[in-house]
Amino acid sequence: MREILPVQPLTAEAFSPFGEVIEADPSTMRLINGGTTERFHALFSPDVAGEGARVIVNIFRGQPRAFPYEIGMMERHPLGSQSFSPLSRRPFLVAVSPDEDGRPGRPQVFLARPDQGVNYRRNVWHHPLLAVGAVSDFLVVDRDGPGNNLEEYFFDSSFTILEPHL
Numbered sequence: 001m002r003e004i005l006p007v008q009p010l011t012a013e014a015f016s017p018f019g020e021v022i023e024a025d026p027s028t029m030r031l032i033n034g035g036t037t038e039r040f041h042a043l044f045s046p047d048v049a050g051e052g053a054r055v056i057v058n059i060f061r062g063q064p065r066a067f068p069y070e071i072g073m074m075e076r077h078p079l080g081s082q083s084f085s086p087l088s089r090r091p092f093l094v095a096v097s098p099d100e101d102g103r104p105g106r107p108q109v110f111l112a113r114p115d116q117g118v119n120y121r122r123n124v125w126h127h128p129l130l131a132v133g134a135v136s137d138f139l140v141v142d143r144d145g146p147g148n149n150l151e152e153y154f155f156d157s158s159f160t161i162l163e164p165h166l
């Protein structure tokens with residue numbers, strides 16, 4: 001029996017070892033435009049490295065994953081951060097791992113609300129996009145430029161995620 005991973009709610013504190021949660025945090029809010037707009041300021045700062053690197057904005061259209069889902073691999077981007085912000089107002093799953101001597105440790109899985117996104121800090125182990133329940137669009141801010149920005153690691157034994165309760 002493969003190890004079943006618990007799914008926990010996404011919070012800024014729990015996710016802080018891996019990056020930032022993108023959400024309308026009242027502590028970041030400042031009123032602008034004559035008080036007609038709330039600006040939730042500087043939720044994260046994209047981090048790109050290497051000569052010729054640039055920050056780019058993309059849309060990822062993710063197909064929903066089938067459950068139970070096997071986490072067989074993790075990846076990381078040594079040259080840039082990567083953020084995912086839902087455009088389809090749907091929840092999604094976030095799987096991240098601590099680094100253990102250059103390999104991902106046991107994955108931690110979070111359920112992001114439809115009004116939450118995440119930014120993976122540069123070189124943080126994560127699983128590729130995990131859309132849930134329906135085709136879902138995400139605004140993705142990450143890096144373009146020369147050099148290899150993808151490192152993958154395949155586990156000897158996968159981990160199981162059960163269908164999340166939405």
Ligand SMILES: NC(=O)N[C@@H](O)C(=O)O
Nearest residue numbers: 075077082126127128129
């Ligand atoms: N390949 C790609 O751009 N996507 C992954 O990095 C991902 O985290 O989904």
Ligand code: NI
Nearest residue numbers: 075077082128
């Ligand atoms: Ni990625």
